[in-house]
Amino acid sequence: MRSRSSLLIPALLAIGLVSGAAGARGATVLTVGLAGDPGVLDPAQSGNFIDRNVFAALCDKLIDTDAEMNYVPQLATSWEWSEDRRTLTLRLRDGVQFQDGTRFDAAAVKVNLDRFKTMPRSVRRAELAALERVEVVDPLTVRLQLSVPYGPLLAVLADRSGMMLSPTAIQQQGEAIAQRPVCAGPFAFTERVAQDRIVVDRFPGYWNAAAITIDRIIYRPITDSTVRLVNLQSGQLQIADQLAPTDVPAVQANPRLHFARHVAAAYRTLQFNVAHGPRADTPLGRDPRLRQALEKAIDREAINQVVFNGLFVPSNQTEAPGSRYWNPDHPVRGVDLAGARALLQQAGVSRSSFTLSLANSPIDAQIGEVIQAMAREAGFEVKLQQIESNAGNQQNLAGEFDAALLTWSGRSDPDANLSIWMACNGPFNFGHYCNPRMDALLTEARSLSEPSSRIPLYRQVVDLYRADMPQIILYHYTWLWGLSERVEGFVPNADGLIRPQGLKLRPQ
Known part of the structure; x- marks a missing residue:
């Protein structure tokens, strides 16, 4: 070494x-x-x-977010939804140029968004699926026409889909622009x-x-x-x-030196295989009571103290505790071994065993060992399987897992923190969990743009996944920086x- x-x-x-x-x-x-x-x-x-x-x-992006993930202007100075939420009109900043001197305008926005949607290697295509066409209204106004109402579009434009490359550089370099990106x-x-x-x-x-x-x-x-x-x-x-x-x-x-921190939108979760192939055909996969029992056996604060020196945030939802879309009806509770054993008894199970797949990192190993020890006290035998990240992803895609410890970096819109895991066709729904009622709620919430209208829907979503327990969310990260x-x-x-x-x- x-x-x-x-x-x-x-x-x-x-x-x-x-x-x-x-x-x-x-x-x-x-x-x-x-x-x-x-x-x-x-x-x-x-x-x-x-x-x-x-x-x-x-x-720069069309829209940015501030420290608390609120949307703020960047290349777009303002935006407005149509009444039916199927058209988003963006007013663009005047006097902006790309690093090669090309002017930034509505035509440049169209070139970039069309490229994101049509380029074969683009990984932005899924998040822009609702975008039907881009219309140049005038040099500083662009209109985005959607096939369905899609409130999360603002969050999409505040991330990589909102980053604008020079049309001149795109034309000259093609996909090779990754070797020398030219932005604004x-x-x-x-x-x-x-x-x-x-x-x-x-x-x-x-x-x-x-x-x-x-x-x-x-x-x-x-x-x-x-x-x-x-x-x-x-x-x-x-x-x-x-x-x-x-x-x-x-x-x-x-x-x-100085130290800076901020609670993150990113979180860690234990996802269960509930309907994906033979590995789902177990008491843990079939019966939510066993998954609820496992959650009751896990002391999130103990994980935080033992593994993260108390600096992370114990959490049981996809949104961080206290944030806008957090559901206060489901506070993070401590360990409840009696409740865990009672649920196992109700399910007619004295002991349950499963394999927990983890990344091959020291931190994941430590998390796994802590969960293993806690779960044993409630009647669970947990076998730990550490696996290289890409191999683990392939295993999850194939349904070759019982439970897997996974990470999401977090986004400013709650839909992006939920649908990836819990929509029936979610791209990271490896366990094939599917609740039609949840899909209907997620679809309705996407059709709205005002938080006051969306919050009640997402609270119902939390009620559903806290009952079905397709995954156990463990904690939200805290971003930690060291500064000179x-x-x-x-x-x-x-x-x-x-x-x-x-x-x-x-x-x-």
């Missing part, structure tokens, strides 16, 4: 080479340690959360060295240039959280993304993204 220092030295050398060259020009260079290497830098093809941190510097954001792409760095430089023609004071950002993929911490402590990083909870005390104890004392103006957001607007870096 390599020592910590052997992992650290290459990271320090590479950072020094790049930032040293920029520093010689007197540039202000911010170096960010990411938890992994971003994927494809094309909004149409991107599917990884980490990509979005780089996109936050490269590509505050920083322009400079270079990428796989597994080592992504470098972006300030775009002087940015429409909101006054909000940008940093000249260069270097994104460093450093998968080992301990190595990210050591680089932060040494001053080679100014921001360490996704701190491990166990590293937070070291940051808090260092007078040259030189960093000013950092605003932690619920989506976990590092936005460069307003960020400042004091001289050393």
Whole structure:
């Protein structure tokens, strides 16, 4: 096994080479340690959360979200729904240009949205399925015509489907634009060295240039959280993304560092196989009482304290406790072993055994072991199966699992946090749970745009999945960042993204 220092030295050398060259020009260079290497830098093809941190510097969106996931203007200054909720009209910001000098206008929006819908490799097609056509009303007005009312469209446009690439660059580069993306954001792409760095430089023609004071950002993929911490402590990083909870005390104890946090929309869940092939034909898969009993045996706060140093948020719903769509009728309760055993008895089961599939990471192993010990006290025998992520995904798609510990990075619209798992045709509904009443409620909620009208429907949805228990939601993440004392103006957001607007870096 390599020592910590052997992992650290290459990271320090590479950072020094790049930032040293920029520093010689007197540039202000911010170096960010990411938890992994971003994927494809094309909004149409991107599917990884980490990509979005780089996109936050490269590509402005039609709509953005603030720290609490409320929608705010970005490339679109305002938007308006038609009375039947089948037309969304966007008013665009004047005077915006892409990083190659191409003008941003309604025609550019049409080019991008049409590309997202028709490009063979686009992973945006499903989320834009309701978009029937894009109409250019005038240079600064675009009208989106939908086949059905679809309130979650705002959340879609506040993510990668709302990121605009230069039509000129699209025409010249095609799918190869991922190698050198050209957007309308505050920083322009400079270079990428796989597994080592992504470098972006300030775009002087940015429409909101006054909000940008940093000249260069270097994104460093450093998968080992301990190595990210050591680089932060040494001053080679100014921001360490996704701190491990166990590293937070070291940051808090260092007078040259700061710690920032925000409860995340992201959450972890135990999904059960209830109707997908022979593995579902078990007491746990057939009878919701067993799944309810297992939940009663799990002490979420104990998991939080043991695994996450008390920094995460115990949760039993797809929306974070206390947030807009959280259902207060279902508070997070502590362990209830007597209740768990009573439910097993009602189901005519003295003991139940199943396999819990986990990612092959130390954190998942620890979570699994804690759940295993808790469940044993109620009468469950849990076998842990750690498996590589891609292999685990294939296993889940094939229905070759009893229960699986899964992750969702979270979105600003409740539909995106629910339908993926619990709609009958949800793309991540690996266990084939299907409740027609829930599908009807989700469809009705999508047809509305006002939260006051949607909240009662989603509360009914929570009632249903809390009764059927197709999965046990365990906790919401807390985004954790370590910051150099030189960093000013950092605003932690619920989506976990590092936005460069307003960020400042004091001289050393």
